Amino acid sequence: MDLIYDPVGGDTAATALKGLARNGRIAMIGVASGAPVPIDPMDMILRNYTAVGVLAIPQxxxxxxxxxxxxxxxxxxxxxxxxxxxxxxxxxxxxxxxxxxxxxxxxxxxxxxxx
Structure with missing residues (x-):
């Protein structure tokens, strides 16, 4: 997959992250699981993906x-x-x-x- 929209974080996001394509993106929206997605910088470099934090609250x-x-x-x-x-x-x-x-x-x- 090219894009992960992640409102959960934790183990669920870590599992989804394994399927992220080279040059993909993960948008970290929330931590419903109670923990953020564990991001490995070396994995980011080798697969050339981008992680973006998104604060999605009403203005x-x-x-x-x-x-x-x-x-x-x-x-x-x-x-x-x-x-x-x-x-x-x-x-x-x-x-x-x-x-x-x-x-x-x-x-x-x-x-x-x-x-």
Missing amino acids: DDAATEAAVWDHLTDLAEQGAITTPVGTVYGFEEVPRMIAEQTAPRAGKSVVRVVP
């Missing part, structure tokens, strides 16, 4: 923030932003879904809350 300018959300909504409606869907679960399958979340998978898991 004090409400009009600018509203414009950004409007633009993102437009992009999503045009299909320019998509999320690959992995497995779709029924609401009654949530315990199984949680049990199966032991390793990152392709696509997002989706829970149907309405039959």
Whole structure:
């Protein structure tokens, strides 16, 4: 993969980082796991990838923030932003879904809350 958008950090990000292509980029957005992604400078040099920290918090300018959300909504409606869907679960399958979340998978898991 050419780009990793990482809001999690820790072991999850370290696993994702192994799949980063030569000349790729990792955008470190957050540390939901409680730990940042461990970056190895020698690995960065050998694979020539870039790591960027991104502070993604709302700005004090409400009009600018509203414009950004409007633009993102437009992009999503045009299909320019998509999320690959992995497995779709029924609401009654949530315990199984949680049990199966032991390793990152392709696509997002989706829970149907309405039959």
